[in-house]
Amino acid sequence: MTKKSTTVNRRSFIKSVGIAGGGLLIGFNWLACKRSEEVAVADAALEMPDEWFELNGYLKIGDNGVVTIYSPNPEIGQNVKTSMPMMVAEELDVDWNNVIVEQAPLNTELYSRQLAGGSQSIRQGWEPLRRAGATARYMLLEAAAKQLEVPVEDLSVEDGVISHSGSDKTISYGEIAKAAAEIEIPEEDKVVLKSKNDFKIIGSSRKNVDAKKIVTGQPLFGLDTYKEGMLTAMIVHPPKFGMEFKSMDAEKVKEMPGIKDVFTIDTYPEDTQKQWSDVSAFSKLVVVLGESTWQVMQAKKALEVEWDLNPELTKKIEILEKSAGMGEVSGLESSATHTSLMADVGSKKAKAIRKDGDPEAAFKNAARVIERSYTCPFLAHNCMEPMNFFANVTADKAELLGPIQTPEYAEKTIQSRLGLDLENIDIQMTRMGGGFGRRLYGNFLVEAAVISQKAGAPVKLVYSREDDMTDGVYRPAYHVKYRAALDANNKITAFHVNAGGIKESPLFANRFPAGAIDNYLAESWTVDSNISIGAFRAPRSNFIAGAEQSFLDELAEEIGQDPIQFRLDLLKKAKENPVGENNDYDAARFAGVLEMVRDKSGWKKDDQNLNRGISAYYCHNSYVAQILDLRVKNNEPIIDKVVCAVDCGIVVNPDAAKNMVEGGTIDGIGHALYSKISFEDGMPQQSNYDTYRLIRHKEAPKSIEIYFAENGIDPTGLGEPPFPPVIGALANALYKATGKRFYDQPYISGLQGDLKT
Template identity: 50%
Template sequence: MANLTKTNRRDFLKIAATASGGLFIGFYWSGCDSPKMKVLTNEEILLNAHNFNSYLSISPTGDVVIYSPNPELGQNILTSFPMVVAEELDADWQKVRVIQANLDVEKYERQLTGGSGAMPHSWERLRKAGATARHLLVAAAATKMNVNASTLSTSNGEVIHKESGKKMGYGELVTDASKLTAPEEVTLKDPKDFKIIGTPVKNVENKNMFTGKPLYGLDFYREGMLHAMIQRPPFGMKIKSVDDAAARAISGVTEVVTFKNNVAVVGKSTWPLMKAKKLLKIEYEPDGVVESTFDHDRLFAELLNGKTAEVKRKDGDVDAAFKNAAQVITSEYQCPFLSHSPMEPQNFFAHVQGDKVELVGPTQTPDRARNDTAQLLGIPPENITVQITRLGGGFGRRLRADFVVEAAELSKMMNAPIKLTWSREDDMTGGAYRPAVRYRFQAALDESGNMIGYKLRGVGINAGNSTRENNFPSGAVENVLIESVEHKSAITTNAWRAPITNFLAYAEQSFLDEVALAAKKDPVQFRLDLLAKAKASPVGELQYDVDRMIGVIKMAAEKSNWGKDANVMQGFSVYFSHRSYVAQVANIEMENNQPVLKKIVACTDCGIVVNPTGANHQVRGGIVDGMGHAMYGNLTFENGLPKQKNFDTYRLIRMKEVPEIDVHYVQNGIDPTGLGEPALPPTGGAVANAIFKATGRRLRSQPFIEQKEFSDIKLQIKRA
């Protein structure tokens, strides 16, 4: 149970006073947990390199080129994928070059980023790719050395014959090895022999990012391309009339076109287009139901109390359990719409030339971008190429291809290469949001405080199934009823980091604390008792691993000294999502009679940690994201249009509002199970439960800062 979080603070911050007496904070970008290895990236594939499989090639110089197929949006896949290949290859990490692969449905499966599934899906494939090349290199060396292959070993880019002391570098063997037939089966390393996996490795693109090299979609430039920006209608509205005279008069604007329900301004650069777009005079009229936040509040109340709902799970006799209960606890929790708000707004390049199309840009789903474009233009998908740039964030927003299709449609209309760019306001007002949801929870307790019945009804706006009916505590309670109701709306929604569970976990874990309090039981022990029941006599289907969940709960209690310091008020939360388990404890201390959030302890079971540096970033980033949106994020609507259009009104968490985050991992040796999302869901519940412990105020709606229960407690946040 090693703690992988130790970091030298001097490697992170450099603080100096400015001439004006203010505070300047700079970053030592080159610092990391351990500068043990370094990856050098190449923009060009080495000309003489020999391909061994879809994932790697090796040149006669010994340079190893590893192709990373999945889009990189900050989850560190461009570093961790090559680490897995290089591990089984026994490569010299100093000679590894990493290249982002373009879309190729023949070479790669699941070439997308979403659902924290990239590493679980590719883990064995990547290992086999490296091991296969290693097998061929050893076979070639055996022939050259005239020895049996079983007498050879590999290390650091060399094949070694220990008995004679002979060594041959991979570069010397690559030509002969590339001519051999790959075996159907290869032997993979025992994890105890890993040399690269499990060591902290810096992001392979650090230097390029920090020196401003063109990496992102917004950086892409093609000589002769036109730029475009689009004015989109409010949700539920359609265009009635357009007056574009003032927009056309702006220098640098070459065309204004109306297509479908949009108005696009086209020109030579984005700045005149931004000015021109504001001068468009567009009159809209309803095209169905136009909604406001007031309407949603009314709908939630009606649908929670309605007679119609889809039953997602039913175990036992729920009616009898609640009828005979000694005590029934009922609570409602609600969350708002949220914007994805990636740092890089949506953008894409498209060049339509007859029945051929070139697409370049940031997408989490390159194959969807290709297929949607093919459907729009009525051409075969294989006529379309997709070059994947680095993504400046995504969080699920770039799973959609609406911005790609817009670029392609404009390119065809203008008969020219088009670079489409969304402004921040476009991103927030024309986005596809985290659905707004309200939940009603009910728990039935017997005279001994045991939970004998559990009911949940979720009502979501374009949320699909707003529950995760097979997650804990399902399977641990004899009588369960879980229902879902969906309201269809013109407001577009989309997967938002840790879909549904990003809020459901907070609501469930806060409610379980309410139940534990009513049962007069410790919140941690209350959960452990339920899990013990699920292990001994599970009810219905179990889709979570009871032992793994128990493991992270006990580890979090141990690492946080749960309940052992009377001066520390603690809130607990645990959740299973995306195949992984995360338990968190938030610590609040009272200073001058005011609550101060000082630390969040996070314990994660995600199987083998490929890269501790990247893993720590994912866990800490997920916690900051989860806490920030629980406390501050809110998107409200008026007449089909978000009232929050930029960061001046859409509140994000600030650096000074992040407490100390202490990260630990369960080391059980199982294959990796995903880490991009699982750390986010438990955070809101841990913080809310700690606030209740410290102040007696139960927070049942997000964002916290807009709740009357929160307004007068004046929570402060400081690093411990």
């Protein structure tokens, strides 16, 4: 084995793929002979090659034809670790059974947007991933043409074997990989991507590449990290939002078995250059460090810490509240106050974000105005794998390993916080036991690094479930008021949405039904708080979709129209004669999923036999419509069936996509029905699954049917889009079952009491 050097930094390759043809020489066998520990295909019996040849940052080919494809983005359960490499393999033209998938480390020079968020991995990877595969294929063919001494035009590939059309000559990828690695990287315009009609891997179901490891309990997750000399660290944060550390008596605890040290850290001192992802309500923390998790948990319980009101925080909020005119929020906040405050602020005029026509006049002249308000509580993300991270920080280097959705931002924070150069910070991503937005905010990573630095030892930081659930970064509490003006003929003449929350507004001003109504007003407000918030699966949509779709359902009923036809009529107007210019949806695709779900579900107007709710929503560039059937028994809903129609363009991995839609549907139903975080005097009232209710087996829909639009459009998001609309379908079906409208989440609270079964 020889290692050939190159004068060009090969890390710049992918940028050249993404931006312009590089013409770079690449030609050394990176990681040659390294035995892969990450064999991830279902067939783990693949023989490892003697030598690997890296053709670009996304893949390497072994001398026996085995191909390793690096999956660049974090895996949080959305299955990109399978579907992103599928896109590379498609254009490379290899046998998927010969592919090993490995998680790529953070490498901002090689890859763009190594982030799990916004349902964007597939959409934004669509071009660069296929181009990486196609570029490697081009180089393999060029090398084969040279070796066989035939024109490259006469060569074709199937499953990693190159054939010559004019003879029976063949050459496998494994045989030509070494030569291909020395071929000049082609200019971008020389590499032609496949026609969609020629796809063999994209559009065919491939199983989760980590499934075998998952079902046999092999280490995969951050929490499974155990390294030589590693200590376990846990944190103690203030029990209430609005408090801070005052003092502690740690001497006895330090004497407990296995306990190495107890100290405080300041995660984000003032001079830290924070990224958007550095959200934390509690910067100053107590740390307990020990040999094993149980010992540290016991020490944590025995530790006596005194906390104080955080005067800075209280003062800051009072100033903000006064200046924003949003009423008072005390240093220690309670849900009852939040609810009345939001109702109060939400009843007032707020900042207009979009206005079409003359809504004030239309409301003034209306024959009838229908007004309804909707609310939802804070939610904790509840990834089943609690927050954790491994850190080994030495004087000149930081090694970080664990579950993080935003490694690129975390690296910058670590650079500032620890004063290290970027090249001395190594962040490796583990498979994540759920993300849902929580792991966008890497405070636990920074905490682990600071603890390791202070302890002078490799450390795994572990959050208990209680730490995880009471640490903040919650889905905000929201409030929205809708008003519709009707004329004497029951025609909608104006629509008004006034939306806000603590401390973010859920409003999407340019989303349907904007564009479908002549006189339209969208207003937005926020109320400040010392409770930290963050993105939660389908941020903002996860509330506003259910509210809006409930309101439209009630409007359709008031007008005496079928709720699907009512929406289709509005969409027809938005398509043929749209109001305004910034409407963010495609009315035809939107109508398409409504028509599809109506047809597939056998929807009948005024069906008295079923309690059916309909909903449709657009977010993360995709369209989802759902029809949900339920019964209510003993004050608990039994959901018999959900039919889903989805337009996310080309479906890369159909069975995995169905899994995602099933999961999003169940997750949406569960959170709207059962979940909440509430507060009394700053203290979260739920801290584990005995008090925080998540949906369970019995409560899941008995059947979920899923249909995808087939339109050949480039793929869009899927991790989030099925979640928001089903909440509206649920609320509307609950109304059918009980005769009562549901305005406040979690709906189970409204179900306890007067119902028909």
